[in-house]
Amino acid sequence: RRFPTVADLAAQARRRTPRFAYDFVAGGVGDDHGLARNRQALDAVQIVPRYGIDLRGVSTETTLFGRGYALPVGVAPMGLAGLLWPDADEAIAAAAQRARIPYVMSTVANSSIERIARIAPDVFWYQLYSVPENDHAVSLDLIRRAQAAGAHALVLTMDVPVRSKRVRDVRNGLVVPFRPTLRTAWDVARAPLWALAMLRRGQPRFRNFEPYLGPEASTGDLAGFVYQKMTGPLTWESVARFRDAWRGPLVVKGILHPDDADKAVSLGADGILVSNHGGRQFDAAPAAIDALPPIEERVRGRATVLVDGAMVSGLDLLRARKRGAAAAFAGRAFLMAYAAAGADGLDHVVRLFTEEFRTALIQSGTPFHDPVS
């Protein structure tokens, strides 16, 4: 196998894509301390294995909010994924459907709720960034569409109260308005396959907003809408309102403080996705895996706890489970795999997670009891 680890896939993705696109995905906020902390904290989780028992028959089947999935890992929501490689959202959703693992679609994906629902009917979750204007008219319509399309869970991302400053994006000129420079051109020239794919498929569009801007809305119009209208924090008031609007499992994402977890549960959340947004929002944030145990302790029995951040192996999934999560989510691992090797890359990364997680389970002697959710 050419890609024995996710790191190999990421290295290949780096070779095939222009730097500004790769950096947009790989980078964090500020000095990337929050990003680095996620990985270091995972590496520091030691597990004392137990032997002498036979776990080969172990099933990794995972029940989340009453639905069965094949593995305790899902795809974390990623906006503008199409920048790294065209059609990323749909390809990843299809792979998740094949693999029977949750796929969380971002509001700012480059596909639409309706298309993803068709591609990934059994594993489709929807992540909302709200559009406060007009008393949340668009937000509520997005929820309505997700419900209509059959999304299993609604994920409310709390940790983007304000746009964060990604230093690499600024350096690369990847800011609004986008100003290509000589170096941008050079970067693109060095990634001819990417350029070709972009030419053929067109620039990534924020398709979820097409209904609200009329049929002729340009890619730039959609970007402008997102940039201008989709701002501000998701407040607890909104959480309460969206809870009312949504019939089904509600997950609150981006939580790091036990009090916030508690608050979310008291407002009716069914799940807490502990996350520092992959180190992309707040450089002083603790590692998600370190924030997890006190949160799990606080809401135990009342909500399902999930976690994301720097998950790149089956062993990481086991670490997440050992620290109290029912399942983990991964973002970059999937997107890099797709940019590296397309749909095959996606099936490969799923296989990596599956085999490695099974191996880690058996090796560690950890019996796999599906936690109540």
Added chain:
Amino acid sequence: RRFPTVADLAAQARRRTPRFAYDFVAGGVGDDHGLARNRQALDAVQIVPRYGIDLRGVSTETTLFGRGYALPVGVAPMGLAGLLWPDADEAIAAAAQRARIPYVMSTVANSSIERIARIAPDVFWYQLYSVPENDHAVSLDLIRRAQAAGAHALVLTMDVPVRSKRVRDVRNGLVVPFRPTLRTAWDVARAPLWALAMLRRGQPRFRNFEPYLGPEASTGDLAGFVYQKMTGPLTWESVARFRDAWRGPLVVKGILHPDDADKAVSLGADGILVSNHGGRQFDAAPAAIDALPPIEERVRGRATVLVDGAMVSGLDLLRARKRGAAAAFAGRAFLMAYAAAGADGLDHVVRLFTEEFRTALIQSGTPFHDPVS
């Protein structure tokens, strides 16, 4: 933006200036451990963010000693700043005035109390190094002039009881008397814009002492005066005396021990500026940000606590606030910005601090209550 971070500005400053000048500003004492500790300790300050609240309306207005400032950051006093780039003091003071943030003028600045007071009337603070000779005649006259010029606060720097050994300065020949070497010449040749600016504006002079040396005093005479007369520790006896002489807020700078903070307050200090002098005086000193909490606890309610050392981002300002400081000060960040890009650089660094601090506040969910001072 060409300079997304202060590090980018410093890198540009390094390119534009001769090495001995850059090193003089960037370096610390001994092996730079105290310098490194400041940065490492800040990076280690994690903050668990809180979400679900709307802080977009947050004001960063900061009241210090009864006067309002735009942001909880000020310019720390820097002597011989003109060596890095001509007219640094006046340019920085003007920028501070535009930005409405405190500007602390050093006794050994390359401008005069009277000129700075005219340039920065609303934000002018004055930092005193004492001249013990003649029963502190010059020290007291400097205080008198600062008072007459309308300085808002007087800052007494305690942490220079003796000249420290800056290894890089010794290596670069930047000692008294200054002995240019072949390498010095080469350094200057590599920084032609700097050399030109120096030629046009003349060597930096310690202008505050011109009144005491008569109208014809040369630049060397002034340097000699500073080197010979401005020596020895600022004792508690002198603090008491200067307290009597000064009507207005008094800040004691360079404190790292709670007992010293207590002593200063008991002698009438209104503020404590916790600092290890940017790592320039004592290589075994703890990081300022680590020394801060016990000091704040000791003098809480009796004095305003400030801090400086390695502050380069709005997130650092938030860290300072979280650890108990009413405001932070930055030295090198401003000076590097000026050497990198002149007045524009200064406005830019203020913008960086402002935007990043606002972002950090909102992102962290920290409501901003102006601490009593």
Added chain:
Amino acid sequence: RRFPTVADLAAQARRRTPRFAYDFVAGGVGDDHGLARNRQALDAVQIVPRYGIDLRGVSTETTLFGRGYALPVGVAPMGLAGLLWPDADEAIAAAAQRARIPYVMSTVANSSIERIARIAPDVFWYQLYSVPENDHAVSLDLIRRAQAAGAHALVLTMDVPVRSKRVRDVRNGLVVPFRPTLRTAWDVARAPLWALAMLRRGQPRFRNFEPYLGPEASTGDLAGFVYQKMTGPLTWESVARFRDAWRGPLVVKGILHPDDADKAVSLGADGILVSNHGGRQFDAAPAAIDALPPIEERVRGRATVLVDGAMVSGLDLLRARKRGAAAAFAGRAFLMAYAAAGADGLDHVVRLFTEEFRTALIQSGTPFHDPVS
């Protein structure tokens, strides 16, 4: 001497062997964190020396399970050692016999129980990987043969319930089935002495299984048998059964949890070999030397505790003893020595261990009381 340390021997081994062979031996599982942890944890063991006593007459004679050995170090079992250099097993066994230190033969060695027993009659221990098929017919026969051949102790390796993923092996194509690539060929070309030796001696065969596959079994047949039949965990039930089948000292290897150690002893084990399998099975496993003290405390007086992992010097042996082990085992140190310099290399590494251990004992002022076993 050309090789003052084991690191020098390993460097030489690296030069003389193809990369895939060297990596197979040197590498660990996943990201090599468990491997690195072993070394770092040993380096962190400080020992406060005691002086003023005369220990020059100290004997390093070590009694294990009633038999005397020259030094508290033995050779850990290593499968497929013949890949690094032909005839490694027999050469190392002979060196162990000369040196009077325990030699643990692996089930998947490239020699046979009967040959090793003849070469190393006084120091022969046998390590079992079980073949569950036919109610453990082969496993029990291997035990019978080891008993018949006069093995002193039987070692049951618990920590391979599943095949682990060695990333370097995957990268090097060292997987089943083995697929040589251009790079493999190039690697071999760069190690002509190795290639010659391989040509002369033939590919390494899993000789212990020849009796079960008939006289004409090819090297590939034997590999296939091992790959397909020797799978699955060694369960506590099997431990109990093998305990019944084996008359003599029984050691359980690969234990990291005190409860597992306790379980093994309750089932009749005489010794516990604390090990994380040289970092080759579970990347999140703690360092063996760190797992040792609580295990020793738990089974003290009931079983002899042994340890392995990254032992490369006499000082490491002292560290193992200070942490509670009666003796330590080393794997790679011996194999690298052989690949570096043949039988001379083996005698040399024994001399290094002997002299350094004696020196460390005397230097540290640690009297050497042979622990009861």
Added chain:
Amino acid sequence: RRFPTVADLAAQARRRTPRFAYDFVAGGVGDDHGLARNRQALDAVQIVPRYGIDLRGVSTETTLFGRGYALPVGVAPMGLAGLLWPDADEAIAAAAQRARIPYVMSTVANSSIERIARIAPDVFWYQLYSVPENDHAVSLDLIRRAQAAGAHALVLTMDVPVRSKRVRDVRNGLVVPFRPTLRTAWDVARAPLWALAMLRRGQPRFRNFEPYLGPEASTGDLAGFVYQKMTGPLTWESVARFRDAWRGPLVVKGILHPDDADKAVSLGADGILVSNHGGRQFDAAPAAIDALPPIEERVRGRATVLVDGAMVSGLDLLRARKRGAAAAFAGRAFLMAYAAAGADGLDHVVRLFTEEFRTALIQSGTPFHDPVS
């Protein structure tokens, strides 16, 4: 000044001397962990400075065993110092005499007790390695000669119960018997000034043993005597005997355990020199500066505590004092200074220690009370 720090002197020494000589001095035992620990532990000693007091009048005069010295630093004993540069012992002794700091002569120095006593009458201490043969006839004669020559203190080094293995020396062929190789020759060729000085002054001889081998003893005979006769631990029995034989202050060197310190004091020692022999004897030994506090606590009021290991600045001396030592000793700092710049280098390093220590004292606000000794 060309050498602002001891590191600059060491770098120059490295340039002027052959590698085997430099390595012999700079290196430690094993993997140099004990060596590195000394430096890291010193760097980790933070000191919270106190301000507002005037310590400019501070005297650094240090009383040790009733005699006054100029500074709390002395020269640690170094054997075969003449290998780094001819006449090192006598030059360093002379510099110590000029500077009024203790000079501890090694038994295996390349000068004689009588010559050093003449060169450094006021600061001469003598360090004994014992020669057990003939009921310590030579040991006792060395003590007698030191007494007759007027040595102020006798230092018994406890931490060489056995020869240690210095890996770099083995690599460089610096073993007994010395076998020059091509590389040795090349090393010497690259250090022509060193070679010339050696030619002029002759190879370094262990002059203290000339009386015992007769007038015609060759350099090799003396080395052989040292190698063969000067072996084995210095036992507590010998300490008691040497205590009886010596009238004057007795210092026991190389102690790291409080119980050993206690034992030494109970046998009549006046001083304890806490040391891990500069990392040259036991790689697992703790840093001397870390071992110091519990030892000082144990013998406080009963003995004077001294420390050595990696002392290279006046700040390090302050650290030693803060941790409880009456004075510190430095070895390599002096020897490197001599190899770098001869007698001037020695005066320079004394000046560095003096100025830096004064500066550190004043800067830290530490009043200097000479501890009772």
